[in-house]
Amino acid sequence: MSEAGRNPKVADVVMKIDRRFREIARQSLIPFAPPLSEEEIEDRIEAIVMVSHGMTSRMTADRAANPERLIAAFRLTVQKLIGS
Structure with missing residues (x-):
């Protein structure tokens, strides 16, 4: 992570991985989570x-x-966290 703060190319890779992780989490969690608002x-x-x-x-x-x-x-x- 500290390298991402110094190197824009590394920061870009970290950002893409983070975004992908969040997409996978969303797709995986929504079917199991109770009815939640987008913010929740x-x-x-x-x-x-x-x-x-x-x-x-x-x-x-x-x-x-x-x-x-x-x-x-x-x-x-x-x-x-997902309430199951």
Whole structure:
């Protein structure tokens, strides 16, 4: 991420990946989410993006972290965010 702040080409790639992640999240979540307004959907997607960034940082900061447990925690969080 810090490289994206210095390099416009890297920033463009990061922006495209972020946009694609959000599109996939929207397509994946809408069928499972309770009836939500557009704003609520966007808020939940933003929360999922923040949690995924945090999970990535956690895995980077602690190489001994158990990936299965991190993914289970991520899954639980996403399930709570979408209301299922």
